[in-house]
Amino acid sequence: MRNSKLLRILALVFAFAFALAACGDSSGDGDGDGAQSSDDDGGSEDGDGDDEAMAEDEGDEAMAEDEGDEAMAEGDAVTIDYWLWDENQLPLYQQCATDFTGANPGIEINIEQFAWGDYWDGLSAGFATGDVPDVFTDHLAKYPEFIDGGQLVALNDFVEADGVSTDNYFPGLADLWVSPDGERFGLPKDWDTVAIVTDQATLDEAGVTAEEFAAAEWNPDDGGTFEQIIARLSLDADGNTGDSADFDPSNVVRYGWSGQGIGAGTGQVFHSSFAASNGFEFLDTNPWGTVYQYDDPAFLDTMAWFRSAIEKGFIPRPELITGDPDLQTGLVASMTDGSWKIGAWNGDDSIDSAVFIPTPIGPNGSRASMFNGLADSITTASEHPEQAWEWVKYMAGAECQDVVGAGAVVFPALDSGTEIAQQAHADNGVDVSAFTTHVEEGTTFLFPIAGQAAEVDQIMGDAVTAVLSGEADVDALVDANAEVNELLAG
Numbered sequence: 001m002r003n004s005k006l007l008r009i010l011a012l013v014f015a016f017a018f019a020l021a022a023c024g025d026s027s028g029d030g031d032g033d034g035a036q037s038s039d040d041d042g043g044s045e046d047g048d049g050d051d052e053a054m055a056e057d058e059g060d061e062a063m064a065e066d067e068g069d070e071a072m073a074e075g076d077a078v079t080i081d082y083w084l085w086d087e088n089q090l091p092l093y094q095q096c097a098t099d100f101t102g103a104n105p106g107i108e109i110n111i112e113q114f115a116w117g118d119y120w121d122g123l124s125a126g127f128a129t130g131d132v133p134d135v136f137t138d139h140l141a142k143y144p145e146f147i148d149g150g151q152l153v154a155l156n157d158f159v160e161a162d163g164v165s166t167d168n169y170f171p172g173l174a175d176l177w178v179s180p181d182g183e184r185f186g187l188p189k190d191w192d193t194v195a196i197v198t199d200q201a202t203l204d205e206a207g208v209t210a211e212e213f214a215a216a217e218w219n220p221d222d223g224g225t226f227e228q229i230i231a232r233l234s235l236d237a238d239g240n241t242g243d244s245a246d247f248d249p250s251n252v253v254r255y256g257w258s259g260q261g262i263g264a265g266t267g268q269v270f271h272s273s274f275a276a277s278n279g280f281e282f283l284d285t286n287p288w289g290t291v292y293q294y295d296d297p298a299f300l301d302t303m304a305w306f307r308s309a310i311e312k313g314f315i316p317r318p319e320l321i322t323g324d325p326d327l328q329t330g331l332v333a334s335m336t337d338g339s340w341k342i343g344a345w346n347g348d349d350s351i352d353s354a355v356f357i358p359t360p361i362g363p364n365g366s367r368a369s370m371f372n373g374l375a376d377s378i379t380t381a382s383e384h385p386e387q388a389w390e391w392v393k394y395m396a397g398a399e400c401q402d403v404v405g406a407g408a409v410v411f412p413a414l415d416s417g418t419e420i421a422q423q424a425h426a427d428n429g430v431d432v433s434a435f436t437t438h439v440e441e442g443t444t445f446l447f448p449i450a451g452q453a454a455e456v457d458q459i460m461g462d463a464v465t466a467v468l469s470g471e472a473d474v475d476a477l478v479d480a481n482a483e484v485n486e487l488l489a490g
Helices: 002-041 048-076 090-103 116-129 143-148 156-162 200-206 210-214 224-233 272-277 297-311 324-328 339-346 385-395 398-406 415-427 433-441 453-468 476-489
Strands: 078-084 107-113 135-138 194-199 252-254 334-338 354-357 369-371 375-378 444-446
Touching: 078 090, 078 116, 078 385, 090 107, 090 385, 090 398, 107 385, 135 385, 143 453, 156 385, 194 200, 194 324, 194 339, 194 369, 194 433, 200 210, 200 224, 200 354, 210 354, 272 297, 272 369, 297 453, 297 476, 324 334, 334 339, 339 354, 354 433, 369 433, 375 385, 385 398, 398 415, 453 476
Parallel strands: 078 107, 078 135, 369 444
Antiparallel strands: 135 375, 194 334, 194 354
């Protein structure tokens, strides 16, 4: 990053020197040519020689000025560094960058992509040294801390000056990026929900239909028909399914269901949809709540059911969960995952044919999914906030979001982009209704946004893992909740 900045500085210096040299050369050439013409011609009686010399002088000077203007224009051009983590979206945003620069030739976009862990580690280290990009893809779990650190540029003045409407996005998305004091730190770029992904061959083997799975109901008492289905999908080393009296939960070779990961305290792709369908809400107010509610019986009962299903051998223990490989290798028969992985699962040759199933219907009579959305933020370290804003505004607009939607990787934050994405999936023969049904039926709930997010997630994540692994009772969640609320209270 420092090298790229240094190169840009050297380019500016070179361009400026070139401009000065060009202007100096044109003056010297013009004066010399004029003097030489007068001397050679000895003067013209009708004055034509002087006029020609003057015309040549003026032509040289005009050309020099044009060259100087061009050099200065090149010198004024800036490069905006932009970071993202999703390699599947990289070519889509490269196309957006190409289109953007075509319309804004004075602004170049340099995109760098890093894997999830490296991405956030790099930003954290960069914020400490000032070596960060101008613009980066931001996450709701991270940006409260960036606000506290004074590391993000408030966009309010830009939004107001350019008359950018924030009412065009899917309901609730724009509000997520406004701080308690009304400052905006991002414009929505996409949204996501969760669903269950499974393998058609596995369903066929277990005699479970997609329609049956999609109609499953869940409750924390006996797990409902959802538990019955994942029991049928579970298999021990002797070939017994989980609904058999001979099933051995200590010798399982295929578990009926898992999350893509525990997901720490938020449990986006693990426990959150179950708990929410049982009436649980993370915070007293969201966003920017001041009291976490992990001690709510609705959450405690949900986690008690997870503990029971793990003991029965229908869900793997936390230490066995590794993410995608669990479904790819057959360790689990089904897995809750995010809509951002639709394309990846549909193109995965390790499974027969991906099938997407909506989350089960809970005690409150509806399904549930966490509703998350990303945005792009400008760092206070940027030397070109105005140009950075132009890039952020472009990515949040229909021209770029329609390009992203056509890539069928995520659902853009604008209606037009989402409609294009849905059509692109349909053209690929992929049914994505398991994800979109939450938006259509209004069964989403917001990602929890509050201060001290990293510490809260760590504390609650450790507690959840301890409960699920059998190292602690469910009451440990009550103690952890008290700890995070004390942290929030400061």
